Amino acid sequence: xxxxxxxxxxxxxxxxxxxxxxxxxxxxxxxxxxxxxxxxxxxxxxxxxxxxxxxxxxxxxxxxxxxxxxxxxxxxxxxxxxxxxxxxxxxxxxxxxxxxxxxxxxxxxxxxxxxxxxxxxxxxxxxxxxxxxxxxxxxxxxxxxxxxxxxxxxxxxxxxxxxxxxxxxxxxxxxxxxxxxxxxxxxxxxxxxxxxxxxxxxxxxxxxxxxxxxxxxxxxxxxxxxxxxxxxxxxxxxxxxxxxxxxxxxxxxxxxxxxxxxxxxxxxxxxxxxxxxxxxxxxxxxxxxxxxxxxxxxxxxxxxxxxxxxxxxxxxxxxxxxxxxxxxxxxxxxxxxxxxxxxxxxxxxxxxxxxxxxxxxxxxxxxxxxxxxxxxxxxxxxxxxxxxxxxxxxxxxxxxxxxxxxxxxxxxxxxxxxxxxxxxxxxxxxxxxxxxxxxxxxxxxxxxxxxxxxxxxxxxxxxxxxxxxxxxxxxxxxxxxxxxxxxxxxxxxxxxxxxxxxxx
Amino acid sequence: xxxxxxxxxxxxxxxxxxxxxxxxxxxxxxxxxxxxxxxxxxxxxxxxxxxxxxxxxxxxxxxxxxxxxxxxxxxxxxxxxxxxxxxxxxxxxxxxxxxxxxxxxxxxxxxxxxxxxxxxxxxxxxxxxxxxxxxxxxxxxxxxxxxxxxxxxxxxxxxxxxxxxxxxxx
Numbered sequence: 041x042x043x044x045x046x047x048x049x050x051x052x053x054x055x056x057x058x059x060x061x062x063x064x065x066x067x068x069x070x071x072x073x074x075x076x077x078x079x080x081x082x083x084x085x086x087x088x089x090x091x092x093x094x095x096x097x098x099x100x101x102x103x104x105x106x107x108x109x110x111x112x113x114x115x116x117x118x119x120x121x122x123x124x125x126x127x128x129x130x131x132x133x134x135x136x137x138x139x140x141x142x143x144x145x146x147x148x149x150x151x152x153x154x155x156x157x158x159x160x161x162x163x164x165x166x167x168x169x170x171x172x173x174x175x176x177x178x179x180x181x182x183x184x185x186x187x188x189x190x191x192x193x194x195x196x197x198x199x200x201x202x203x204x205x206x207x208x209x210x211x212x213x214x215x216x217x218x219x220x221x222x223x224x225x226x227x228x229x230x231x232x233x234x235x236x237x238x239x240x241x242x243x244x245x246x247x248x249x250x251x252x253x254x255x256x257x258x259x260x261x262x263x264x265x266x267x268x269x270x271x272x273x274x275x276x277x278x279x280x281x282x283x284x285x286x287x288x289x290x291x292x293x294x295x296x297x298x299x300x301x302x303x304x305x306x307x308x309x310x311x312x313x314x315x316x317x318x319x320x321x322x323x324x325x326x327x328x329x330x331x332x333x334x335x336x337x338x339x340x341x342x343x344x345x346x347x348x349x350x351x352x353x354x355x356x357x358x359x360x361x362x363x364x365x366x367x368x369x370x371x372x373x374x375x376x377x378x379x380x381x382x383x384x385x386x387x388x389x390x391x392x393x394x395x396x397x398x399x400x401x402x403x404x405x406x407x408x409x410x411x412x413x414x415x416x417x418x419x420x421x422x423x424x425x426x427x428x429x430x431x432x433x434x435x436x437x438x439x440x441x442x443x444x445x446x447x448x449x450x451x452x453x454x455x456x457x458x459x460x461x462x463x464x465x466x467x468x469x470x471x472x473x474x475x476x477x478x479x480x481x482x483x484x485x486x487x488x489x490x491x492x493x494x495x496x497x498x499x500x501x502x503x504x505x506x507x508x509x510x511x512x513x514x515x516x517x518x519x520x521x522x523x524x525x526x527x528x529x530x531x532x533x534x535x536x537x538x539x540x541x542x543x544x
Numbered sequence: 545x546x547x548x549x550x551x552x553x554x555x556x557x558x559x560x561x562x563x564x565x566x567x568x569x570x571x572x573x574x575x576x577x578x579x580x581x582x583x584x585x586x587x588x589x590x591x592x593x594x595x596x597x598x599x600x601x602x603x604x605x606x607x608x609x610x611x612x613x614x615x616x617x618x619x620x621x622x623x624x625x626x627x628x629x630x631x632x633x634x635x636x637x638x639x640x641x642x643x644x645x646x647x648x649x650x651x652x653x654x655x656x657x658x659x660x661x662x663x664x665x666x667x668x669x670x671x672x673x674x675x676x677x678x679x680x681x682x683x684x685x686x687x688x689x690x691x692x693x694x695x696x697x698x699x700x701x702x703x704x705x706x707x708x709x710x711x712x713x714x
Contacts, residue, residue: 181658381679387652388679395591395605418654422679446619451591451607458621471553497615497622498549498556500604503585504615505626506545506560506572507593516619 041357042066042117042141046110047085049121050100052409052425053335054081057119060349069115071106073099075417080409087113094419101125103131107138117141117356121350123421126332127154141355145331150305153329157200157238163326168298171317172324173240181218184239188217191241197221199228200236207231207277210242245477246317248272249284249324251299254342254348256355257309262365263296264344267336269315270474271463273386278456278479279463280336281375282343285434285472291322304331309336311352335378335426338405342374342430348496373434374443381422383454390418395451403430403437416453426453434472438464445502550625644696646713648685650704654678659700665693667713674698674710685710
């Protein structure tokens, strides 16, 4: 087993890996940019090294610098987390070249699955069902129109190197093809440095269901059931759960076997995820493989009773999988909420966390990368933390999450916590009837807000003003600024007295 | 003391007084919408409050960051604008809002990645002026009305905070 692991990431996932290392008796090494000196992952790790300035391209993406740091501190392995270098085959190769174990799949598997067109070719060979369309980039507008005619509109244009919804266009008819193709190609070029775009039949409002796979380096591979990830905004997942309300035992077994087949086809090792699109009648199609640990891995951990990061580290160290497929018996239900620093219009909301109350209690897990007093930097992803609820049943998991959301408070910056209150009390969600169009249809108002709560809020606002004579004589609540972290100098007693008098 | 509290477009007029019973220092009386509410209120932190009304317990937080202050009742947020007796008086005296040049401000902290207009440009409503990037997301600042760009303060690569003036439109 490794004695020391460097974590080439930041935020909640870096903290997650630090915790796993500590549990396994392995020393953890954090890296940080200028903006992250005081970040939680730096505070929690055993060792921490500065790797560059704030822009990720000069720090968390600087392969040479990270590998040099690992060599200098004597780390035998690197865990890449998700994002950044996690799906970068060059990085995996550079690690191997430096005699450092990359905790993830072989570089070849990353490369095969990294190009969506090449992945489709592999899946075609392995007999895995995928969304009808081309397995190569389209060369011309005429070819695109011809293929689209054969498939039938609507069709989807997708960047071969794509992800996160970039370089993707829905085309409703032949008229829109030319401009959409051009837009998708130029967006793909800008985002990924590669303008290859292919065509797929569009499945309207599908479910997005993925299978977790885990393979050791001795040819053993199992699946750990599915995750339902249909609740998305602009192709970014917002809430995930396991099991999926749309998957029964037979479909799970079928999808799981196909996922294992897909992983074996590219000689996969370590943790990975096969994403599928499923239509209303239960047909499912290979979408892509994510060759890394997923953000939403905790729901699988809770339902399957495993620790995926422990297993990633152990299999990377050469151990065999400690269980067989038949030993994996999912139990209960888990739901994850991705807490983002964003306002009600989904605009990023970085800044200082002036107050923080974290939920606890039965069935609640919080994987967080923040603390009270810390300033969330502008430069990186807005994911702050993941709140996961577990219960014997879906209903119990929902109840626990609702309760935990009421306990949760993040001050100073805005978060999407109110969105989760709305989702978790929405009858459509409670019935499990979600697809990728769900968020667009979710009612904007929180049904759980009562009129009496509003009156209490009004009274509370007045109470704060009355109880704090130090309120500095300002009109609104907004200028009192007496929070424990940013307390201002007390206003002069004279001013205060005069002001109180004038109000009588 | 008299207060006017606006929450999500609704106005609440209320009068709040400390109860005159010295043996109950946490007791307050509030007149709101024609009825009188007697309550027990304890400040549990700089921005937290516990209120008990008729045996019902409410956990309250206050949040002052951002443009509109918020009050949270059991974690549910309300955007709140509070005015007391004096500010209501001065509000009545003040004239209409100055209709001069319009200052366009950044809605979030971030980095200016593109400047789309230059001084002297005639802008239509909805035309992009500046693109600000934060947390991997780009946000375009658009012109809210027709006018001439009088001053462009934003420069590419510049870091800005929420509320910083980016451009002035006339």
